[in-house]
Amino acid sequence: xxxxxxxxxxxxxxxxxxxxxxxxxxxxxxxxxxxxxxxxxxxxxxxxxxxxxxxxxxxxxxxxxxxxxxxxxxxxxxxxxxxxxxxxxxxxxxxxxxxxxxxxxxxxxxxxxxxxxxxxxxxxxxxxxxxxxxxxxxxxxxxxxxxxxxxxxxxxxxxxxxxxxxxxxxxxxxxxxxxxxxxxxxxxxxxxxxxxxxxxxxxxxxxxxxxxxxxxxxxxxxxxxxxxxxxxxxxxxxxxxxxxxxxxxxxxxxxxxxxxxxxxxxxxxxxxxxxxxxxxxxxxxxxxxxxxxxxxxxxxxxxxxxxxxxxxxxxxxxxxxxxxxxxxxxxxxxxxxxxxxxxxxxxxxxxxxxxxxxxxxxxxxxxxxxxxxxxxxxxxxxxxxxxxxxxxxxxxxxxxxxxxxxxxxxxxxxxxxxxxxxxxxxxxxxxxxxxxxxxxxxxxxxxxxxxxxxxxxxxxxxxxxxxxxxxxxxxxxxxxxxxxxxxxxxxxxxxxxxxxxxxxxxxxxxxxxxxxxxxxxxxxxxxxxxxxxxxxxxxxxxxxxxxxxxxxxxxxxxxxxxxxxxxxxxxxxxxxxxxxxxxxxxxxxxxxxxxxxxxxxxxxxxxxxxxxxxxxxxxxxxxxxxxxxxxxxxxxxxxxxxxxxxxxxxxxxxxxxxxxxxxxxxxxxxxxxxxxxxxxxxxxxxxxxxxxxxxxxxxxxxxxxxxxxxxxxxxxxxxxxxxxxxxxxxxxxxxxxxxxxxxxxxxxxxxxxxxxxxxxxxxxxxxxxxxxxxxxxxxxxxxxxxxxxxxxxxxxxxxxxxxxxxxxxxxxxxxxxxxxxxxxxxxxxxxxxxxxxxxxxxxxxxxxxxxxxxxxxxxxxxxxxxxxxxxxxxxxxxxx
Amino acid sequence: xxxxxxxxxxxxxxxxxxxxxxxxxxxxxxxxxxxxxxxxxxxxxxxxxxxxxxxxxxxxxxxxxxxxxxxxxxxxxxxxxxxxxxxxxxxxxxxxxxxxxx
Numbered sequence: 001x002x003x004x005x006x007x008x009x010x011x012x013x014x015x016x017x018x019x020x021x022x023x024x025x026x027x028x029x030x031x032x033x034x035x036x037x038x039x040x041x042x043x044x045x046x047x048x049x050x051x052x053x054x055x056x057x058x059x060x061x062x063x064x065x066x067x068x069x070x071x072x073x074x075x076x077x078x079x080x081x082x083x084x085x086x087x088x089x090x091x092x093x094x095x096x097x098x099x100x101x102x103x104x105x106x107x108x109x110x111x112x113x114x115x116x117x118x119x120x121x122x123x124x125x126x127x128x129x130x131x132x133x134x135x136x137x138x139x140x141x142x143x144x145x146x147x148x149x150x151x152x153x154x155x156x157x158x159x160x161x162x163x164x165x166x167x168x169x170x171x172x173x174x175x176x177x178x179x180x181x182x183x184x185x186x187x188x189x190x191x192x193x194x195x196x197x198x199x200x201x202x203x204x205x206x207x208x209x210x211x212x213x214x215x216x217x218x219x220x221x222x223x224x225x226x227x228x229x230x231x232x233x234x235x236x237x238x239x240x241x242x243x244x245x246x247x248x249x250x251x252x253x254x255x256x257x258x259x260x261x262x263x264x265x266x267x268x269x270x271x272x273x274x275x276x277x278x279x280x281x282x283x284x285x286x287x288x289x290x291x292x293x294x295x296x297x298x299x300x301x302x303x304x305x306x307x308x309x310x311x312x313x314x315x316x317x318x319x320x321x322x323x324x325x326x327x328x329x330x331x332x333x334x335x336x337x338x339x340x341x342x343x344x345x346x347x348x349x350x351x352x353x354x355x356x357x358x359x360x361x362x363x364x365x366x367x368x369x370x371x372x373x374x375x376x377x378x379x380x381x382x383x384x385x386x387x388x389x390x391x392x393x394x395x396x397x398x399x400x401x402x403x404x405x406x407x408x409x410x411x412x413x414x415x416x417x418x419x420x421x422x423x424x425x426x427x428x429x430x431x432x433x434x435x436x437x438x439x440x441x442x443x444x445x446x447x448x449x450x451x452x453x454x455x456x457x458x459x460x461x462x463x464x465x466x467x468x469x470x471x472x473x474x475x476x477x478x479x480x481x482x483x484x485x486x487x488x489x490x491x492x493x494x495x496x497x498x499x500x501x502x503x504x505x506x507x508x509x510x511x512x513x514x515x516x517x518x519x520x521x522x523x524x525x526x527x528x529x530x531x532x533x534x535x536x537x538x539x540x541x542x543x544x545x546x547x548x549x550x551x552x553x554x555x556x557x558x559x560x561x562x563x564x565x566x567x568x569x570x571x572x573x574x575x576x577x578x579x580x581x582x583x584x585x586x587x588x589x590x591x592x593x594x595x596x597x598x599x600x601x602x603x604x605x606x607x608x609x610x611x612x613x614x615x616x617x618x619x620x621x622x623x624x625x626x627x628x629x630x631x632x633x634x635x636x637x638x639x640x641x642x643x644x645x646x647x648x649x650x651x652x653x654x655x656x657x658x659x660x661x662x663x664x665x666x667x668x669x670x671x672x673x674x675x676x677x678x679x680x681x682x683x684x685x686x687x688x689x690x691x692x693x694x695x696x697x698x699x700x701x702x703x704x705x706x707x708x709x710x711x712x713x714x715x716x717x718x719x720x721x722x723x724x725x726x727x728x729x730x731x732x733x734x735x736x737x738x739x740x741x742x743x744x745x746x747x748x749x750x751x752x753x754x755x756x757x758x759x760x761x762x763x764x765x766x767x768x769x770x771x772x773x774x775x776x777x778x779x780x781x782x783x784x785x786x787x788x789x790x791x792x793x794x795x796x797x798x799x800x801x802x803x804x805x806x807x808x809x810x811x812x813x814x815x816x817x818x819x820x821x822x823x824x825x826x827x828x829x830x831x832x833x834x835x836x837x838x839x840x841x842x843x844x845x846x847x848x849x850x851x852x853x854x855x856x857x858x859x860x861x862x863x864x865x866x867x868x869x870x871x872x873x874x875x876x877x878x879x880x
Numbered sequence: 881x882x883x884x885x886x887x888x889x890x891x892x893x894x895x896x897x898x899x900x901x902x903x904x905x906x907x908x909x910x911x912x913x914x915x916x917x918x919x920x921x922x923x924x925x926x927x928x929x930x931x932x933x934x935x936x937x938x939x940x941x942x943x944x945x946x947x948x949x950x951x952x953x954x955x956x957x958x959x960x961x962x963x964x965x966x967x968x969x970x971x972x973x974x975x976x977x978x979x980x981x982x
Contacts, residue, residue, distance in 0.1 A: 013921075016931075020894055020943045021917060027895045027940060050913045059918040 017060045025050050054387050071393070075400035082401060089373055090405070093366050096771075097409025097455060099764055100362030102416030105440065105448045107348075107355040107757075109421050110428075112447075113438035114348050119259055119337050122195040123296075128303055129339040130162055130293040132314060133330035136596075141332035144291040146273065146283040148317060148325070152293075153187070155313045158306040161193035162295040165258060170240040170266055171537030173731040175226045180537035180735035183240075183266035184258065185273060191217070191249075193296045194257070199223075201234035201249030204269050208248075211274040211281075216245040219265030220253045240266070241540035242731060258292070259340045260434050286324040287594075287659065294336050307333040326595035344432045347754050347834045351761075354508065357501045358761050358768075359455065364494040364501075365772045366409075367459035370402060371491050372779045374463040381467065395464050402460030403452075410452040414440060417448075424757070431750035462490055491776045492812055495769075499816025499853060500823060502762075502769040507824040507849035508831055509762035512755040514845060515835045519751060525679035525688060526575050527614030528744050530566075531707060532714040533574055534737035536725055538703045546629075546700035551728070555706065556606065558724045564712045569612035570696070570704035571605035575679040576740075576747055577705075579689070585658040587645065588669050594659075600641060601681055601691040602658065604699055610636075610676050612709050620652045620674035628697035636674040641690035651675055658692070660699055683747035705736075714739035754834065766852070770860040777809055777864040788868055789876025798869035805868045809861035817850050824849060881962065883919060884928065884947055884955040891946035893936070894920065920945060928954055 025046045032042035047053070083090040118124040130152065134142035144152070144164065153162045165186045172181050191203030199220060208215050218233065227233055237244045245268065256262045273282040282288060297306050310331040318329035374381075381394050418440050428435045536555065542548045552570055559568045573580035584599035586592065607623045610616075618639060627634055635656070642651040655669040678688035696704060710717050722734050781788070788801055824846045886892065886900050898916055923929045928951030936942045947955070 016933075016943065017917065017921065019941070021913075023893075023940060023942060024895045024898075024913065027942075030938075052914065056914045056917050059914075060921045062918070 014061055017057050021050070021053050021057055021060075025053070052387075055390070071396065072400060075397050076404060078397060079401040079404040083404065086373070089369060090408075092771075093369050093405045094409045094412055096362045096365050096369075096768060097406060098412035098416055099768070100359040101406075101410040101413030101448060101451050101455065102420065103355045103413075103761065103764065104352075104359050104451055105410075105414055105417035105444060106420040106424055107352050108447045109417065109438045109440055109444045110424065110432075110435055111348055111352050112441075112444055113436075114432055114434050115341055115345055116443075117434065117437070119340070120254065120256075124337065125335075126297045126299070127194075127336035128295050128297060128306065129332075129334050129336050130295045130310065131332040131334075132289070132328040133332040134328050135330070136327045141334075142328055143289040144293055145286050145289045145324070146270070146291065147286045148289075148314070148328075149187075149291050149293060150283075151317055152310050152313050152331070155316075156306075156309040158298060158301045158309045159295040160298050161189045162293055163187050163190050163193045164270065164291045164293045165190070166291050167258075169537065169735070170268075171242070171539065171731065171733050172222075172226065172238065172240055172266075173242060173733075174239040178537065178731045178733040179226075180535070180733040181222060181266050182263045183268065184264050185270055186267055188269055190257065190267060191251075193294070196252060196255060198249035199252045200231060201247070203249060208269045209271055209274070211271055213269060213271040214240075214243060214245040215248045215269060215271075216240065217249045217251055217267045218247055219251050219267075220255065221262075222265035223250045239731075240268075241537070241543070243540045259294075259336060286321060289328075294339075295333075303333050303335070307331055323594040340433050342433060347750070348432065350830060350834060351754065351757055354505055354758055354761050357505055358765050359451070360458075361498050361501050361765050361768045361772075363455050363459040364498045365768050365775070366402075366405065366455070367462050368491050368494050368772055368775055370398075370460060370463040371466065371494075372775065374398065374467055375779075375783075391467075395467055398464055398467060399456070399460050402463075403456045406452040406456040406459075409455075410448050414445065414448050417444075427756065428749065428753040430746065431753055462494075466490065491779070492808075495773050495776050495812045496815040496819060498765075498769040498772050499813055499857070500820030502765040503817060503820030503846075503849050503853055504823040504827045505758070505762040505765045506852060507846045508827045509755070509758040510845045510849055511828050511831045511842070512751070512758050512835065516748070516751050516755045519684070519748060524575070524683070524744060525615060525677050528740035530710050530712075530714050531613065531740035532710065532717060532721070532737065533705055533707050533740055533743070534721060535705045535735050536703070537733040537735060539729065539731060543702040546697075548702045549697065549700055552606075552704065554728055555725060558728065559706070559708055559721065562708075562717065562720050562724065564710045564717060565708055566711055567608055567612040567709045568707065569606050569609040570706050571603055571609045571613075571693075572701075572704045573601075573603055573681065574705050574707065575613060575615075575681060576683050576743055578682055583658050583660055585656045585692075588655040588657070597659075598645060600644070601689050602660070602694065603691055604694045604696045604701055604704060606696050606704070609693075609707070612707050613679065614709075615679045616677045618675045618677055620672075622674055622676075623693075623695040627695035629700075631698075633668065633670040633698055634673045634695065635670045636676055636693040637672050638676050638678050638688070638691050638693075640678045640688045641692055642675050644690045656692075658694075660694070660701075683744065684751065707740075714741070751835075766856055769853075770856045773809060773812065773857055774860040774863060776812075777805060777861050778867075780808065781805060781864045781868040784868075785871060785876045788871045789873040792871060792876075793873035801871070802865045802869045805865035806858075806861055809857060809865075813854060813857045817853065820853075821846055821850070881955065881958045883916075883923065884951055884958070887929065887945055887947045888952065888955065891944045893934075893942035893944050895942075897945065923951065926954075927951075 025043070028046035028049065029039070029042040032045055033039050037045065050056070119127060121127065129141075130144070131141035132144055132148065134140050146164070149162070149164045153164075156162075163186060165184045168183050168185050169180050170183045172179050186204075188204040188206050188209050191198060196203075198217065200223075201217070203217065204215060207213070216238070218227070223229055223233065230236075233247050234249060236247050238247060239245075251257075251267070257264065257267070270283060275281060295306070297303070310333065314325070314331050315329050318325040381389075384394060385391065421438055421440060425435050425438050538548055538551070542551055556568045556570060559565060579601050581602050582599055583602045584594070584597040586597055592598075605623065607625055607627070610622050615638075620636070623634070623636065635658075637651060645656075646654055651672055652675065654672050656672070657667070657669045661667065672692075676693075681689045681691060708714075708717065708721065718737055721737065725732060725734050788804075791801065791804075792798075825842065828842050828845065882901055882905075883897065886897060886904065892900060894916065897920075898913060920929065920931075924931060924945075928948055929945045930948055931943050931945050934942055934944045
């Protein structure tokens, strides 16, 4: 069909048809007149006989059209005109939709970045995380030891590569100021497995895992910042931890490994772990599980098949060496991208669900607006129908108006989302992986457009159905006496649903807020005010055995002499640092085989640590300077440890034997000499973690972190600390220097983000619901003005009228609450899975949410109710 | 089909066409104007008809439709298929009577 010329001929065709029909009627009239009828009567009779001339003309023209498209254009033009003529309605509708769609777009951009986006490597679907399966207690993934990793790597045919990696950090000196660089110790085939070509030089080679090799690949950023992007860097020797390393390559610009961790800027081979640092190189210690691993499956190999192969390797190891492997006789293989998403999936999806409810509420509001408008326009539609518009055409017209509203709303919403995404990502940075990558890009825009369609269907369905059902002519006869009753019920139903959804959101937000408040209020177990922590990148020759002890005590002494410093100490891990060292032990009274031993967190501390951090001593004594390699082996435990492993007993004097070893350290049983309060290792954990403390001199592992308590501001002393350390050793960088209060507040970023976002959604929902209720009641009052006027004229007093309107509101609110309460309970059960502590009983929270709803609803209902009560009967009766 | 057949006899304008059909069918068939004009446009579009503005003997500006060769072919096809259908209907009606006759 040649549409283009037809469009140009359009005007001619339209004119022809119109002329032709006019001529037809005239001819008929002339004929009738000739038969003796008066000319005016003849014309009327001819018209009557012809029927609906406009409709006929339209149908005739329609033959020529690519009808749906042209009608859409016409409808759109009409829609814009209509909306321009009702600016209040248009603004309210577009703003409501912009809020709903904008919030959804923003949250979806987060979901897209965090959950949906694949890893940025070729064929990311074949990349999997490889861990061992620890079946002690609830089965959970566990890290690997080197001997285990070597066995898995060698004895399978399902993987192209299996790559081990572990965190470390290295002090780079000789290239500007000494700086500490986050680094990874990896097996040789990291870059091959990821299919990444270095930006310069090459990746590692298999022989570079040998004990004497020291090779490194630089991160792109480090290469720029410290080596001026020197193209001839390959082959150069640089100093890391004061040891010479040969640079073999530079990673590409956007390369991030571990996945999505841009901080790491150095990669070296596991050769460094093969040196004999302690009695046995790490690469030979079967019991030291600290390796993470990922693999690339061969093409066509499923995760299940890969796992089956690795399981049989693990099972064989467990048979050969049950002491080390009995508890980990299987493997745990998951898509590698899951290791990036981690625990973030559920909170992010819950937020998406919550924001979806906001959209539903927004849709209900717009549907109500449209219903009201449809009712107002019934006369217009009736007129249009009477001059020849088909009913379907009118419904399509309405749908077009709705769609235009949705498009305008989503355009505004997308702008809103673009503005919000940055704020949202800043709020959550560091607490949700990959969230920095969230942006309004093509898939997100596609999502918004889909939302626009969906919302159009949702909110214009009701008005369209209503229009299709009503008698289009009756409004003309009724002179718009208003048949609000039938529409009113539907609109009331929308308000009920809104109230129910609002209740779910509100109680969910209340739940998060109360648990967050509890989190802030509860005792961290130590005093973060005035406390500053930092780390020092130690030169390599000082990290062997007890070589770092003199350096450490020099630093601590010099720091203690600084003005304002009240005490100093060192320890690893510090509170809030998480479960960095978990070690099993044997209890003297209840000995067990190595694979069945209990385990808990452990830490190494200097004397004065508990005082400096602010952990109260509950029983027994602290460590002293005399707790060293020569004296009796001792331990201090926390309250949670005592309660967990020695419930109801006096723990002082009990003896346990932890598995930790070091050169010149006596093995055997160690006596518990003190009990301290529970300082939180995991700031978000439900219960405090059991932990036991070594005196550092009795287990001289390098390297501890430093803690300084000041009487003044913890932030002010940072530069003096750097100066002190630089005086002692200019090649040893100070890093991770943070006031403890900042670390504590960082730890709460995740829950704070969830709470603020859900709170914002709840507030939006509440506002929209209030507006919806106000609109429905306001409209009801308006359309019943005459009835109210009659009532007042017959003697009803204003308070009775007030009650009349409020009763309508009360019924809707009650229905909404009844419907929403069970939803709220279900929502809160879901919340519980992402929340750390629930301080307040759920029923109370739901009740509180109901109270807020009732108050808001009352406020929203009072305005129209007051207006109804002040109706002047004379005016009301004249109003039509 | 009726429109095409009528126009095959002589080119006509819309009003005359309606009158003609009414007359030819002995007032049995009264074509509705509401469906006549859309139908004419459809046939114009399909190339079965051509239309020209003309002036009637009474001095009225009229649009005269005439059948094209394509329209004639279509009419023939329609007529023959209609006749087949009629034959079929007659056959069924006769068939219904035959048991009584037997």
